[in-house]
Amino acid sequence: MTGWNASDIPDQSGRTAVVTGANSGIGYVTARELARRGAQVVLACRSEERGTRALEQLRSEVPSAEVEFRRLDLGDLSSVRDFAASYDSDDGGRSDGLDLLVNNAGVMALPYRQTADGFETQFGVNHLGHFVLTGLLLPRLLRTPGARIVTVSSGFHALSNIDINDLNSERNYRRWIAYGRSKTANLLFTHELARRLAANGSDVVAAAAHPGYAETNLQGAAPKMEGRKIAERVMWLGNRVVAQSAAAGALPSLYAATAPGVRPDSFTGPRVLGWQGATGKSWRAKWTLNDAAGERLWAASERLTGEPFSPSGV
Template sequence: MTWEVPMGGWTARDIPDLDGRRAIVTGANSGIGYHTALRLAQHGASVVLACRDAERAQAAADRIRAAAPDADVAVGRLDLADLSSVRTFAARHGGAPLDILVNNAGVMALPRRTTADGFEMQFGTNHLGHFALTGLLLPALRDAPSARVVTLTSGFAWAGRLRFDDLQGERRYRKWAAYGQSKLANLIFARELDRRVPELTSVAAHPGYAATNLQQTGPRMQGSTVMEKAAGVGNALIGQSAAAGALPSLYAATAPDVQGCACYAPRLLQYRGAPAKAVTPPHADRPGQSERLWRISEDLTSVAYAPAPA
């Protein structure tokens, strides 16, 4: 049985009133993204569920309305593995001030695939898609009085390395190394965004080990029934619930004492429990690394972060 409630500390009951706030959560049709969107809506935010599968997103929106009849939720189609989809979504949903953006969606440990734009799927979806989305929504974020951007990373960032000579895994591809690279990129992006755009607060969050379908997708794509079942057993025996895994994201998005550039994770070995400020990998601070990743990301996505209007 998965762990449902953290042992002490901050919980979803501590989320402040979000009436009048607008939020976008990527990958909100299931798992951590769904519970993030649900709690934001329950506390008064107007929430857009940004998802690749519009039918599943609509079903998630219906579940949120059933749990919170007064919830203001909408669905927007967003495929982070297709930059044309990212641009279309941003054009449709970037008009009004945006208070909270949760860059939650992601893929993990897939066999090598490429996005619609030819990027390695994990780097392209987890990092480049969110980099482009955030940049395109930046005017809406700047229009909000105290906007937050929360980007999900993972404990695998500790094992990640940015292989600038082979970011797309064309010469050598290892699925877990590619995943670690993408999660390290998420962490570096969150911190660099906070430094470059002081008008908003940008932070990272990671859920610990949360029982979601993310762990089983890779084995399923490889046709490995044994590994898929093993992932399911691991989820059931040692994973905390998706609702508990959403707490670091919710804390980062709403708590008044959140610090820019920080990362929030479960406090018990960054594995489970209530959210707290987390120690991050030292190699995330290598000199010049964040600037180089930023330049490459702008070049690959053709999305440049314009300075604030004078």
């Protein structure tokens, strides 16, 4: 994988993809490069204004792109259900299947907030929203030979295992620990999904990736939300001095989404200390490979959201 870059993406003509959080950062680059290689891409974003602006920018950069914007708020499960229902009822000329779902959107180290459904925001957006979205779109993925589900985690998953008895951090909220737990949840979800797909004889590949330290809007969101100007400036400086570009940060996601031979439950990221550099196999904490923990998280996620995976799913 050394030296793999966007020019190595195989031809995506005839393939369809949904990329969450595609209005900026690594999500935008992921959507753009998939479209550049011929995929039909849905930009699934919370903000209609930012999503429409990203759509226009992408079309200006890739005039031949077949792309569309659809609103998706992962912090509101009714929005997730509406997105999936609209995708099924109006496929915009797409085939009955879905080749690729990139669960990219996320929030990081926010002050304590709750989603529209009452979940702690980082766990609700980063994990539960994508859990429900994947479940609702899974029948399409299962009908598509060679389909993939790529969930974007983070090296910060190493900050903490999940607490199955306090998934919403109600007892003791620490923003970075909560972020680490949500990213652990991403990896446990991928692990359990891959296990269930294999048990059902499906060739759908569930894999995970992370961008390392990439220059995106993610780092400055919380300081800006709280009006912490110094912290916002520090994050800005870190992006300028230390971070790799969003284009480089998107490569692990693009590799997991398109490269031949990607293994189920693999975790791809930058190879230099997990922060930057060439794309390769990434270290992950042992707790993200625990079958029992994956089963417990899956069951809890179904119970909390009221959305068991479809009987035709896994």
